[in-house]
Amino acid sequence: MKEFELIKRYFTDQVVKxxxxxxxxxxxxxxxxxxxxxxxxxxxxxxxxxxxxxQNTPPRAIGHKAVAVNLSxxxxxxxxxxxxxxxxxxxxxxxxxxxxxxxGVFELCEYFxxxxxxxxxxxxxxxxxxxxxxxxxxxxxxxxxxxxxGQWIYVTGEIGDAALALKHINNEVLVEPAFRESVxxxxxxxxxxxxxxxxxxxxxxxxxDISDGLIADLTHICLHSQVGANIVLDxxxxxxxxxATMGDHAAELALNGGDDYxxxxxxxxxxxxxxxxxxxxxxxxxxxxGQTNNSNKITTTxxxxxxxxxxxxxxxxxx
Amino acid sequence: MKEFELIKRYFTDQVVKxxxxxxxxxxxxxxxxxxxxxxxxxxxxxxxxxxxxxQNTPPRAIGHKAVAVNLSxxxxxxxxxxxxxxxxxxxxxxxxxxxxxxxGVFELCEYFxxxxxxxxxxxxxxxxxxxxxxxxxxxxxxxxxxxxxGQWIYVTGEIGDAALALKHINNEVLVEPAFRESVxxxxxxxxxxxxxxxxxxxxxxxxxDISDGLIADLTHICLHSQVGANIVLDxxxxxxxxxATMGDHAAELALNGGDDYxxxxxxxxxxxxxxxxxxxxxxxxxxxxGQTNNSNKITTTxxxxxxxxxxxxxxxxxx
Numbered sequence: 001m002k003e004f005e006l007i008k009r010y011f012t013d014q015v016v017k018x019x020x021x022x023x024x025x026x027x028x029x030x031x032x033x034x035x036x037x038x039x040x041x042x043x044x045x046x047x048x049x050x051x052x053x054x055q056n057t058p059p060r061a062i063g064h065k066a067v068a069v070n071l072s073x074x075x076x077x078x079x080x081x082x083x084x085x086x087x088x089x090x091x092x093x094x095x096x097x098x099x100x101x102x103x104g105v106f107e108l109c110e111y112f113x114x115x116x117x118x119x120x121x122x123x124x125x126x127x128x129x130x131x132x133x134x135x136x137x138x139x140x141x142x143x144x145x146x147x148x149x150g151q152w153i154y155v156t157g158e159i160g161d162a163a164l165a166l167k168h169i170n171n172e173v174l175v176e177p178a179f180r181e182s183v184x185x186x187x188x189x190x191x192x193x194x195x196x197x198x199x200x201x202x203x204x205x206x207x208x209d210i211s212d213g214l215i216a217d218l219t220h221i222c223l224h225s226q227v228g229a230n231i232v233l234d235x236x237x238x239x240x241x242x243x244a245t246m247g248d249h250a251a252e253l254a255l256n257g258g259d260d261y262x263x264x265x266x267x268x269x270x271x272x273x274x275x276x277x278x279x280x281x282x283x284x285x286x287x288x289x290g291q292t293n294n295s296n297k298i299t300t301t302x303x304x305x306x307x308x309x310x311x312x313x314x315x316x317x318x319x
Numbered sequence: 320m321k322e323f324e325l326i327k328r329y330f331t332d333q334v335v336k337x338x339x340x341x342x343x344x345x346x347x348x349x350x351x352x353x354x355x356x357x358x359x360x361x362x363x364x365x366x367x368x369x370x371x372x373x374q375n376t377p378p379r380a381i382g383h384k385a386v387a388v389n390l391s392x393x394x395x396x397x398x399x400x401x402x403x404x405x406x407x408x409x410x411x412x413x414x415x416x417x418x419x420x421x422x423g424v425f426e427l428c429e430y431f432x433x434x435x436x437x438x439x440x441x442x443x444x445x446x447x448x449x450x451x452x453x454x455x456x457x458x459x460x461x462x463x464x465x466x467x468x469g470q471w472i473y474v475t476g477e478i479g480d481a482a483l484a485l486k487h488i489n490n491e492v493l494v495e496p497a498f499r500e501s502v503x504x505x506x507x508x509x510x511x512x513x514x515x516x517x518x519x520x521x522x523x524x525x526x527x528d529i530s531d532g533l534i535a536d537l538t539h540i541c542l543h544s545q546v547g548a549n550i551v552l553d554x555x556x557x558x559x560x561x562x563a564t565m566g567d568h569a570a571e572l573a574l575n576g577g578d579d580y581x582x583x584x585x586x587x588x589x590x591x592x593x594x595x596x597x598x599x600x601x602x603x604x605x606x607x608x609g610q611t612n613n614s615n616k617i618t619t620t621x622x623x624x625x626x627x628x629x630x631x632x633x634x635x636x637x638x
Binding site: 207 | 341350351352353355360362363365366367370371396398406408436442443444446448450453457464526528543
């Protein structure tokens with residue numbers, strides 16, 4: 001099969017057509033006519049087989065995740081996901097594989113009204129790079145640099161389940177059957193917090209998505225905003241499966257594990273009630289897990305007592 | 320070394336700062352405030368080691384080429400290159416390698432006033448995906464679909480040298496020392512025809528960059544525009560090195576070889592003189608190599624006689 005036919009067959013037909021896209025897939029470039037008074041948020045993330053997902057991950061999950069991790073970056077800025085490009089490197093063309101991969105991609109695109117505008121298909125070791133773009137009213141995007149001391153630190157949802165799933169897959173722990181499906185779903189099919197991002201944009205001072213681990217990503221906010229932070233471990237939102245499996249080590253895994261794709265954000269006292277009301281009305285789960293401060297470090301407390309916890313974070317090149 | 324430090328050290332410092340970029344590298348997304356009445360052209364291309372460049376290619380050439388092939392797509396639309404993201408997958412961090420790679424990237428960015436706005440660094444088999452974006456006055460971008468029968472077909476520069484260099488590297492032919500450096504330069508350091516693209520935008524009906532081979536890319540124009548074409552082999556712009564090395568097979572290699580990154584474009588009789596004058600004044604080499612027609616095929620002539628030439632084109636998956 002010819003490369004061009006493959007691309008044409010699987011990537012050209014799609015449901016979502018956005019009005020800003022004046023030329024879609026099939027030429028040297030796509031063309032966008034950007035709406036006025038909006039900024040464009042742009043992000044790129046690569047997933048490599050064996051590094052960012054286990055080699056036996058279902059192709060539908062790989063397609064989902066490749067898009068989801070990028071939409072999560074858009075969510076962290078409070079942007080509306082709009083269009084994506086996909087560059088995929090495949091060892092060989094396996095039609096079933098490509099078909100299922102595309103299912104994962106397009107399910108998410110249709111759900112969030114995102115148009116695929118281009119891409120590249122090449123031969124080589126399996127990896128996927130997505131570039132995603134979103135729209136945000138001018139000057140309103142959430143940055144990592146907006147936090148000040150004394151603000152409240154929040155996260156959406158529950159954290160650590162994706163890391164727990166990875167430990168289970170690698171035979172480091174055994175997750176009981178009752179919880180297994182739900183934690184593996186968190187690893188394979190992360191849900192980008194797009195609605196939450198657009199909601200907190202009106203209230204939060206800074207935000208980031210938790211991809212490298214809660215502490216690692218909070219560190220980015222602290223460094224960019226020049227604040228310290230204390231995390232109240234009592235308030236960490238942990239799943240039943242996490243507590244049942246990890247016991248006393250649950251908090252440690254939740255703080256260090258990556259791949260959560262929840263949002264971590266910082267809110268001023270004055271915006272606390274408004275934001276909590278807005279998120280509650282939309283049915284979005286959130287927890288207040290600590291506060292920023294004047295120090296230059298991240299500390300943790302349990303029952304109001306300082307505790308030390310191993311917080312290594314996740315790095316690709318950790319020589 | 321930590322991944323984040325690597326990214327910070329090599330990719331954050333750069334000379335080019337464009338006014339549309341309201342937030343550069345370092346957050347979840349970059350932010351662009353797009354100028355009014357301009358469309359944004361977007362393209363993505365991946366280079367895989369051993370597929371798109373020989374494994375022993377100098378890192379500076381890899382950096383150059385990864386950016387150049389994308390700027391070439393922008394050139395084919397007549398767009399002004401504006402900002403790029405780079406996703407790079409590396410087997411390991413080798414500082415010398417990264418330093419030289421960045422040299423290749425930034426030389427081209429500075430020359431064309433392109434700002435690097437983001438990227439991703441991951442561990443795995445060497446490959447680079449660049450997403451490039453450019454600006455074009457609304458409604459003026461050149462597409463593949465604009466050709467009509469009876470128009471003139473042009474190419475910029477000389478074609479086939481990159482394919483010749485690859486044959487030399489693979490020991491399939493021997494390029495004489497006198498020509499060797501210049502043909503290998505064509506393979507390793509392709510020059511995207513950005514100025515030519517912006518110039519022909521005012522005159523041409525359709526354009527494409529020659530990445531897969533002249534015939535393969537002309538085929539795209541023919542299919543999109545529903546025209547046929549005849550190529551006059553006497554007029555193919557071939558280098559001295561090409562003629563000296565390939566003799567009677569020079570035209571065949573020039574038509575089928577990929578990686579030229581010259582522009583192929585189609586111009587109406589009424590715009591012929593204006594366009595030739597504009598390109599000549601800018602010192603851009605070009606050749607008129609044939610004409611579109613009403614047929615549904617691509618033919619070739621030599622000395623006004625029809626000739627058959629093997630025109631397979633280049634496909635990644637040619638099972």
